[in-house]
Amino acid sequence: MTPTREIFWNVADVRTTVYLLAGVSLVIALWGTLRHYRRWRQGKEGKPSGHFFQRLKFLGQFLIGHERILRERYPGLMHLSIFWGFGILFLGTLTIAFQEDILRPLFGSTILQGNFYLIYGLLLDLFGLLALAGVVMALYRRYVMRPRRLDNRPSDFLILSMFLLILVTGFLIEGLRLSVLKPPWSLWEPVGWLFAKMLGTLWTTETSQTNLHRVFWWIHLMASLGIIVCIPFSNLFHILSSSLNVFFRSPRPFVAFEPIDFQKGPPFGVNTISDFSWKGLLNLDACTRCGRCQENCPAYLSERSLNPKEIVLDLRGCMNGSSRRKSPLSLPGDVISEDKLWDCTTCQACIDVCPVDVDPYEKIVSLRRSLVMEKAMLPPEYKKIMKNLEVFGDPFGAGSLIREDWAMGVNARRFYQGRDIETLFWVGCTGALYDERTKEMTLAAAKILNKAELDFGILGKLELCCGDPARRMGDEYIFQKIAKQNVHTLKEYGIRRLVTYCPHCYNIFRNEYPPLGGIFEVVSFTELLCTLFEEKRLKTTSKVDGLFTYHDPCYLGRYNGIYDAPRKVLEAILTSNMKEMALSRDRTFCCGGGGGNFWRGKATGRRLEEVRMEQVTQSRVDGLVAACPFCEIMFDSAVRQRGLENSLKITSIVKLVHQATESVPFRS
Numbered sequence: 001m002t003p004t005r006e007i008f009w010n011v012a013d014v015r016t017t018v019y020l021l022a023g024v025s026l027v028i029a030l031w032g033t034l035r036h037y038r039r040w041r042q043g044k045e046g047k048p049s050g051h052f053f054q055r056l057k058f059l060g061q062f063l064i065g066h067e068r069i070l071r072e073r074y075p076g077l078m079h080l081s082i083f084w085g086f087g088i089l090f091l092g093t094l095t096i097a098f099q100e101d102i103l104r105p106l107f108g109s110t111i112l113q114g115n116f117y118l119i120y121g122l123l124l125d126l127f128g129l130l131a132l133a134g135v136v137m138a139l140y141r142r143y144v145m146r147p148r149r150l151d152n153r154p155s156d157f158l159i160l161s162m163f164l165l166i167l168v169t170g171f172l173i174e175g176l177r178l179s180v181l182k183p184p185w186s187l188w189e190p191v192g193w194l195f196a197k198m199l200g201t202l203w204t205t206e207t208s209q210t211n212l213h214r215v216f217w218w219i220h221l222m223a224s225l226g227i228i229v230c231i232p233f234s235n236l237f238h239i240l241s242s243s244l245n246v247f248f249r250s251p252r253p254f255v256a257f258e259p260i261d262f263q264k265g266p267p268f269g270v271n272t273i274s275d276f277s278w279k280g281l282l283n284l285d286a287c288t289r290c291g292r293c294q295e296n297c298p299a300y301l302s303e304r305s306l307n308p309k310e311i312v313l314d315l316r317g318c319m320n321g322s323s324r325r326k327s328p329l330s331l332p333g334d335v336i337s338e339d340k341l342w343d344c345t346t347c348q349a350c351i352d353v354c355p356v357d358v359d360p361y362e363k364i365v366s367l368r369r370s371l372v373m374e375k376a377m378l379p380p381e382y383k384k385i386m387k388n389l390e391v392f393g394d395p396f397g398a399g400s401l402i403r404e405d406w407a408m409g410v411n412a413r414r415f416y417q418g419r420d421i422e423t424l425f426w427v428g429c430t431g432a433l434y435d436e437r438t439k440e441m442t443l444a445a446a447k448i449l450n451k452a453e454l455d456f457g458i459l460g461k462l463e464l465c466c467g468d469p470a471r472r473m474g475d476e477y478i479f480q481k482i483a484k485q486n487v488h489t490l491k492e493y494g495i496r497r498l499v500t501y502c503p504h505c506y507n508i509f510r511n512e513y514p515p516l517g518g519i520f521e522v523v524s525f526t527e528l529l530c531t532l533f534e535e536k537r538l539k540t541t542s543k544v545d546g547l548f549t550y551h552d553p554c555y556l557g558r559y560n561g562i563y564d565a566p567r568k569v570l571e572a573i574l575t576s577n578m579k580e581m582a583l584s585r586d587r588t589f590c591c592g593g594g595g596g597n598f599w600r601g602k603a604t605g606r607r608l609e610e611v612r613m614e615q616v617t618q619s620r621v622d623g624l625v626a627a628c629p630f631c632e633i634m635f636d637s638a639v640r641q642r643g644l645e646n647s648l649k650i651t652s653i654v655k656l657v658h659q660a661t662e663s664v665p666f667r668s
């Protein structure tokens, strides 16, 4: 007897009805999907970046490996179980359809028989069980654990209940079939076999079992078709929208903003939903409401008014509402309050943790652009920064005449005095101008370069701001003006390689200058230090005592993946092992200075640097090492405000390296 089973056993009389119902469900699902498509089409044109195969690879990693989703174990395993469980069950149904609607009518043959059938039955049972475990985990998480980041809507409960119903009734009808037919290969469908044993004791006659089978079969069918209908009208739509979003995503770095082409005229930034590109709107639709961005946003965690998840959902609500008639609402202001937009420190945590590549931060800056460039609605302190950038070329309004004062007493050649210099030391405005602490840090950096006998020079009075504050705050016009001037200067002096200590300068030169014609080799100072130690061009003379922790700056770590170099440097110069904080590396907590917040006046909630300081003090260390001038200043002020300056030392990696090293005669 060949192992197989009769498809539509006990329900053969309703086969046509099933096809009709399935057809109706698919039409409704298709109609719902087209509504989403029409909403995305409100957006502007935009080309997907990257090649087709590269994007296919992103999708494969996302779907098969669940790489990003699995970063959080419980929700990751839960989603993996549901995805693979239902995925294999769906493939099982497709196999039946292939046999019954193509193979059998066209070729008179079947595939669900023999060993193939046995394996098929076993796999479907096991993956059904996996899906069941995933659904139970999801229900437990949503309704028992109730994490704050999840907002429970009635549709979430409905969907999970329908999943549960499909799986349980699936096993029930399998068990009843096995109980009636008693095929000798029953054990190859182990869950069905167990159900058969249980049900056989409750309903002993064949008639009662076949009747019950019909009832459960109908429930199973209606729940399955119901899920198909629900897909475009519920959170389940992320099956399609998230996959498409990942497929069309930009390659890393996620946020390297597209320059605005001012020749094309307004709109500059996003004021209404249709100012987003279609990809931006698809991006909104991809959000699964998982709340990971909310849980990792330092502004939200510091009780500010910003919640990145809310931003995405509010914009999505607006997109959905405006599908029939264009929304008259101005997004920045009417839909998203200005305060929320200015709260963002551009730390990129929301993008980094989002499992489906939604980018709240990119949306925030797009809205800021409209506020700043079209409505001139920015806080007075920010207006001053923009004016300083435009007039003096730096955010502090210090001007170029004192830009190289820090370099008195150190051997640092000027490019405008000679062109045969190998490397430009790009100092940055904070390092050159902010105060004595930052100038001391810059001086230490220059002295290290001298110790390592590196052939370097500075631009001095010719150096302008890199443009990062203007770009993050939304003034793309000023950013481009400054960036183009910098590119011109660097090219004029034939500079091809630059090293910079400030992670903001590093990031913008490395990732955002190339589209403006500024293609240079950009080296981060921490990476350079690491290389100098590895090549033994720097040698420690007296290692630094004390227990230190290291703060990963967002623009070095999350933006550019530089985590190991600073740690290796600290390992080389400290007497004790560095102590890691709970929130370190890609989970670092922003210092609060990015995206213009360094200059921000009063804001709701707590100051981010103070929240970070609490985390530092919990690690019971003697000092904190920063690798960004903004971080150092923010933390220094938090320590002073809390009166901790005698117990917690805030320092920088360059100062420590300078303290611990001496020059080594270098022979290349």
Ligand code: SF4
Pocket (backbone or CB within 6 Å): 293, 296, 297, 298, 299, 300, 306, 308, 343, 344, 345, 346, 347, 348, 349, 350, 351, 360, 361
């Ligand atoms: S970039 Fe950072 S501060 Fe801004 S919304 Fe995202 S997580 Fe929050």
Ligand code: SF4
Pocket (backbone or CB within 6 Å): 286, 287, 288, 289, 290, 291, 292, 293, 294, 308, 309, 312, 350, 353, 354, 355, 356, 357, 358, 359, 360
């Ligand atoms: S934006 Fe991403 S991380 Fe935030 S709720 Fe949506 S899917 Fe989750």
